Amino acid sequence: MRYSPLFMLLLLVFPSCEQEPASPVDLTPYVLELPPHFPYPSIPEDNKLTEARVALGKQLFYEPALSMDSTISCASCHKQALAFADDLPISPGVKGRLGFRNSPTLANLAYLSVVNKDGGVPKLDLQALVPIEDHAEMGLSVLQAADRLNEDPYYRDAFEKAYGDLANPFTITRALGAFQRTLISANSTYDQYLMGEVSLSPAQERGRLLFFSEQTDCSSCHGSFNFTENGFFNNGLYTTYEDWGRRRVTGLPEDDGVFRVPTLRNITMTAPYMHDGSLPDLQAVLQHYNSGGTAHPNKDARIRPLQLSEQQLLDLEAFLHTLTDTAFLTDPRFQ
Ligand code: HEC
Ligand code: HEC
Structure with missing residues (x-):
């Protein structure tokens, strides 16, 4: 042949x-x-x-x-x-x-x-x-x-x-x-709560109500089972952004300082926060939202002074702690 x-x-x-x-x-x-x-x-x-x-x-x-x-x-x-x-x-x-x-x-x-x-x-x-x-x-x-x-x-x-x-x-x-x-990651304290396996502490429960309220609007950007709807927004971190965010991709001025809304799952484990890691801890993040952020032209209207009390900020933080999934952090299938 x-x-x-x-x-x-x-x-x-x-x-x-x-x-x-x-x-x-x-x-x-x-x-x-x-x-x-x-x-x-x-x-x-x-x-x-x-x-x-x-x-x-x-x-x-x-x-x-x-x-x-x-x-x-x-x-x-x-x-x-x-x-x-x-x-x-x-x-x-x-x-x-x-x-x-x-x-x-x-x-x-x-x-x-x-x-x-x-x-x-x-x-x-x-x-x-x-x-x-x-x-x-x-x-x-x-x-x-x-x-x-x-x-x-x-x-x-x-x-x-x-x-x-x-x-x-x-x-x-x-x-x-x-x-x-x-x-x-789908087995946090919050998921166990949704499945009726555990109950939340009073502070966590108050924080949950705040998170999902119109008073804070957190869940309108960080909503759904994954605590993000994958939208893109400017959350008022800076007046001038060194990192243009989405504008680097689209070239559009209205995308300046715009970033994808990140998931909040396991948020206690992922400090420091924001695209540049500039906020060291959750209280700094919550203070940022409570202050209403900077006056950037692209800042979303939901980022505005929230007038939350010290206790309410602590309650929100307590709720964010329920999003930690300890099984995920140690799952041998991922090692
Ligand atoms: C208008 C939409 C919007 C609203 C409302 C909003 N966020 Fe965000 N959030 C974002 C965006 C966009 C980022 C990412 C910004 C960046 O990377 O610089 C972010 C980042 C965060 C981060 C840091 C995540 C990380 O991995 O670094 C936390 C925590 C957070 N938000 C919590 C909250 C809480 C709590 C509320 C309510 C008080 C809230 N957010 C309201 C859009 C929003
Ligand atoms: C030097 C540190 C570093 C290394 C090494 C690295 N990454 Fe990353 N990774 C980052 C940073 C920083 C970002 C954020 C980039 C951005 O959003 O522009 C990122 C983003 C990502 C994302 C996007 C996540 C999202 O939410 O959009 C994925 C997926 C990812 N990395 C996977 C990988 C994989 C797979 C590798 C190995 C091949 C890797 N990374 C190596 C630092 C790193």
């Missing part, structure tokens, strides 16, 4: 054909466990959740080889014990380089429509390209990252099982996306 030139070419392009047969793709599904008040998130057609993809994504999440000098992994800035956020205003990347935003929690990312604080990334499955290639984060080209992974028999086999392919920009970002979709 004679091989056509095209077939010979394919052999060159896919050298693995000459080696032992690749392990078959393992499509055992990974099913998210959710309480009744959580909807099932939409999962992209080209990246269905499977056990093999989630396991590979977890390995990559903790893999320092994805950074230029093999010192930084995703987990360097997204620590499980801190709800996959960090406790510094700005977390250093390779060689101690500093970016300009605070590391956010990665809890319940599966429900994001657009990703990053300015919505600059259209979907989670592309987001990993940003930190891997960013000069101030991991500083490595994703193609180099793929070459490194493909030198390792463990990864060659794991990528084959997960995607029937080698490590490449598509499979690396998809695997990280799959793992990150499993980071569901």
Whole structure:
């Protein structure tokens, strides 16, 4: 039998054909466990959740080889014990380089429509390209990252099982996306309260009523099961924003200082707060809202002096403490 030139070419392009047969793709599904008040998130057609993809994504999440000098992994800035956020205003990347935003929690990312604080990334499955290639984060080209992974028999086999392919920009970002979709936090004290398993303390209950009241309007931006509706607003932090927020993406002056409303789940674990980590603790955040913020032209009308008493600020804080999900912070599936 004679091989056509095209077939010979394919052999060159896919050298693995000459080696032992690749392990078959393992499509055992990974099913998210959710309480009744959580909807099932939409999962992209080209990246269905499977056990093999989630396991590979977890390995990559903790893999320092994805950074230029093999010192930084995703987990360097997204620590499980801190709800996959960090406790510094700005977390250093390779060689101690500093970016300009605070590391956010990665809890319940599966429900994001657009990703990053300015919505600059259209979907989670592309987001990993940003930190891997960013000069101030991991500083490595994703193609180099793929070459490194493909030198390792463990990864060659794991990528084959997960995607029937080698490590490449598509499979690396998809695997990280799959793992990150499993980071569901749905078992806080507040969730247990909703399911009738525990009751709230008097202070927490007063705080809950305030949070969901028109007196504070907190829940009109931080509403729904995830304590955000993923809207974009200016919450009056500055009169002049060094970080333009959404304006960096749209170029529009009306988007100056506008950021995606973050989830408040596990908020006690993710200090310091806001896009630049400038507010050190929850009382500072609550004082900010109570003061009505600055006079920025884009400031949303709901950010206005709230006239809350010291006791009411403490009650709101007590309620925010009920959003901590200790099982999430120690879940062995994420380690
Ligand atoms: C040097 C610290 C650092 C490293 C390393 C890092 N991140 Fe991040 N991450 C951040 C910061 C800061 C942001 C906020 C960026 C923004 O919103 O513009 C962020 C945002 C994100 C988001 C968006 C979350 C949201 O709410 O929109 C995801 C997802 C994410 N990172 C995943 C990863 C993954 C996966 C890796 C590893 C491949 C990684 N990060 C590595 C600091 C880091
Ligand atoms: C108009 C919409 C809006 C309202 C109303 C609002 N927030 Fe926010 N909130 C935001 C936005 C936008 C951010 C992110 C700002 C940034 O990153 O700089 C934010 C950030 C926060 C943060 C910090 C989150 C983090 O991870 O850094 C907390 C805590 C918070 N809000 C609590 C509250 C509370 C409590 C109330 C009611 C008193 C409230 N918010 C009312 C839009 C709103």
